[in-house]
Amino acid sequence: MKILAHARQGALPAAILLLVVLMVVPIPAFLLDVFFIMNITISLAVLMVALNAEKPLDFSSFPTVLLFATLFRLGLNVASTRIVLVHGHTGSAAAGHVIEAFGSFVIGGDYVVGLFVFAIIVIINLIVVTKGAGRVSEVSARFTLDALPGKQMAIDADLNAGLITPDEAKKRRVDVATEAEFYGSMDGSSKFVKGDAVAGLLILAANIVGGLILGPVSHSLTIAKAAQTYTMLAIGDALVAQVPALLLSIAAAAIVTRVKSEKDLAGQIGSQFGSARTWTPVAVILVLLGVLPGMPHFVILPLAGAAGFAAWKLNQIAKRPAIVEAPPAVEAPDPSKIGWDEVSETMLVNLDIGYGLVPLVDERRGAPLMGRITGVRRQLSKELGFVVPQVRVRDDINLAPYTYRVMLGGVCVGEDQVSPDEMLALDTGQGFGELIGKKAKDPTFGLDATWIATGDADVATGQGYLVVDSGTVIATHLNHALGANAGDLLGADEVQSLLDELKERAPQLVAALAPLPLTSLATVLKGLLSEGIQLREFRRIAAAISIAAQRSADPVEIIELIRPELGSLIIAKLAGVREPLRVMTLEGGLEQLLGQAARQDPGRHVIEPELGRRIVDALQAAAQPLIAEAKPFALVVQPAIRVAIRKLVRTVLPDTPVMSFFEVPEDKAVEVVAIIGNQPQQQALAA
Incomplete structure (x- = not known):
């Protein structure tokens, strides 16, 4: 593995050194053929990677690859120009068989035809593909940079709302920064492609002019013979360079015009064209064209039939019932047996909801309440200093349809009703005007509120009311209820986790706490939480407890002894x-x-x-x-x-x-x- 790693590290410097060699040192025609085929192979590989990428960032190295591929091709142009001008008088095979093949077979041996073919390829590459790809790169880079602050704020908002973890936020920030750098690099690298096309024109002119001068002067060729020989070689050289350049231009255009998708380009296009509604009108229009007098019926009508067959086949596939795998057989429970799960409660925190609130946790509708509950747990865990237990949501047929109940350790710590299809407008003291709706009280803070229709939310916001949906109401109430009863969330397992985490940073401090039983330590920490003292600064709290434990083993007395040491933490809020x-x-x-x-x-x-x-x-x-x-x-x-x-x-x-x-x-x-x-x-x- 180390040998392979060293080989990969040395490959790029070796390739750059090869470029310098191609430009400076004369090489034989055989090696020139090998390098030309290698150039075409690299261009095809780059094109395939570009077409198979699901999103532009999957080929983030493309700008650099494009640079080196362009430099490699220009190095070959220098090497081939040297051979053409030095040995061109010996015949069409002077610069290798690849140039000879492009100069004779591809353009039929007629250099006038070759000039027009080369001109058309250059026009397509320079005017159409390269210019369009460059414009798309420029616009994409501009819009990506303009949207960068908004994307960063969206990531911060999702992180603060608890919808994503800090690691996910870090990854998304890296993706956003990489995307901006990628499009900025693509904007610059498109200039390489354009410059390569212009360089191809100049190299072609240099080869022709140089041949017309060297042929008669150095090799005693007639003007006509020199023009024919050197022009054929120059056109073959130009075409063998422009074909890979065109492939790279197509790859660049495919990359910058891609829209982010879970499929590669072929799958994306296939899924969007794979509809009977697309091909049915095509078949009808082709049939109408095919029956018109003077039209090539034997060409149009078979294509119309193919389009009609595709439409029929796609329609049959759409009507085919989806294959659903049968769930594995589950053994029917024995009614004579009673399990512990029927008589014991496994979760500390439960959120019971009536059947009318089930859509808020339905995964088919996005389960908006579940995401907010995760955010509540994450935020509370940060504030309290330990991991808040999971919240189990369950429907309870004994509750009214739109009622919810927060249960902590089997005790109800919060209960109210919400309207899932309406919004709650809260009067925070800045609202004015009357709202049409059902009057209510905010379950968390007791503010005057009104349940209003979703369409009236903008009007209520304009009148100074704070408008929230039912999921936010429940999540806020849950957050307040758990925060007010934070001491009941802490158990021996959570305390042990705090000690284990602290032991990695302060092992001697944890050792000083060892004489105090875990249950007593848990009682002290629960007492602090019940009075609003959070455990985020657990090291400081543990240090105070270790000193107080030397004077008393009573948890109540320990709390009173350590509170003066924690006074700055208490008044910080x-x-x-x-x-x-x-x-x-x-x-x-x-x-x-x-x-x-x-x-x-x-x-x-x-x-x-x-x-x-x-x-x-x-x-x-x-x-x-x-x-x-x-x-x-x-x-x-x-x-x-x-x-x-x-x-x-x-x-x-x-x-x-x-x-x-x-x-x-x-x-x-x-x-x-x-x-x-x-x-x-x-x-x-x-x-």
Whole structure:
């Protein structure tokens, strides 16, 4: 294998050296014949590869191949010109049998006919094929470069939506860049073909003029004899070079005019011409032409019959029933046996849908919901720091037709209804005007919404509404439900995977966690997730846990011990680097009262119900303006009462972080937006 690799690496330099040899060193006529046949062989091979390519990028090396093939042919022209001018006086075989064959057999030995044949080939090659291919290359290169930013944005959008993986996105970016480079190279390489045709004309003129001078002067030939001999050799030389040039021009034109398809060119053309509706009119028109007086009936009518037969045969093939392979026989289940799959649930996350929503997961209709669910899993996995379990979608006849239900570990964490044939217009606060449709509530954020007809989507968008389809509604609700219950998605297997991945980068850190049982570590991580602390920075979290585990083995205490180390991670979602952290605090007397109760019963973290209700009401009243303006904030309290306050507020404000004073970094600016239990609120608490 290494020998073959070295041989391939040395082949190209050897070929370039051969080109130089052809241009400088005289070669015998026999080798010239071999090189001419080799030139024709290479041109045919290039043409076959171009015709069999499914898309232009399948032959991405074509511009470079075209360059070297053109240089090889020009090197042969130099070598043949030398032989023609030096030995042409000896006869038609002076420059080899290939040139002699093209000069005598192909053009019938008449150099006047040869001149016209050569002129026609040059016109076809230069004016028609080369010029057309060059124009197509130029336009393709321009449009490809113009479309490059849009294609890159489309790839980024698909990646962000979760429709493709990062590896697929990387491959598509490489394909887009390669496509732009290919068409740019084809635009330049088309100039080689054009220059080759022009060079053929100049070389022909040089051979004829040189022969007319050298024949009488150096070899004592008459003008007529010199004209006949050297013109025949020059035309043979020009034709033997122009035939491969024409093949390469056709290959270039075939490549740049290809439209991307899963079939090669023959299959693409065959599939598009293989229709009875194509050949029936052809047969009828040929019959009408064939019966006209003066027409060559014996030529037209057989062709009409062939076209009619093709139409009949294609029509029979179209009517033939498709052969469907019978599915393999499946053994009928024994009704007396009960399997574990009938009594156990194998998937952690399930999405149950009513029968009216089945089209959203039907593969024959593209299964739009399945792609969005994959995107939700991929995005959640990136945010949470571990692989979110698969979501199984199943239809449930017990549900209403357009109802869906999100089940996590056998518990319903989300349920609502959608209309699959309509769009949901959400009022985000910028909408104006009334929409015609069924009023509803957004299942994820509780926004006012309206189910509208698909045709009214543009109108609703113009009025400032956010319009989404039913698949997006379900996927968004699924994303929110799983994110809100992220702790339930993490199990021992996921924790072990986190440890295995971390072990490759920090084996000593993983060893420091070994004394802590896997179940306790999982409980700590689940507790962090339940309070919105993601595991993307697992190395930092693991380092904090390893230190805290030396002081306590209780998962709840470990969480409280490591939270000050993770304070910057907690507030990263609440405030920017230069933005102050908005906080709410408890009034000093109220906080002291709660602290005393927590110290008397440190294990229960329970607040007296009536006092808790009034604190929650005051907190909701203070938080409402911030929530309406989408301004994140945190509730900051003493460390001793943090757990109790968190349990109190998570039922009404689940997304509000409850932090202790020690968790706020010292260098972070703080803006106190409300004090719960100040004078007006104390009056409310006393009422």
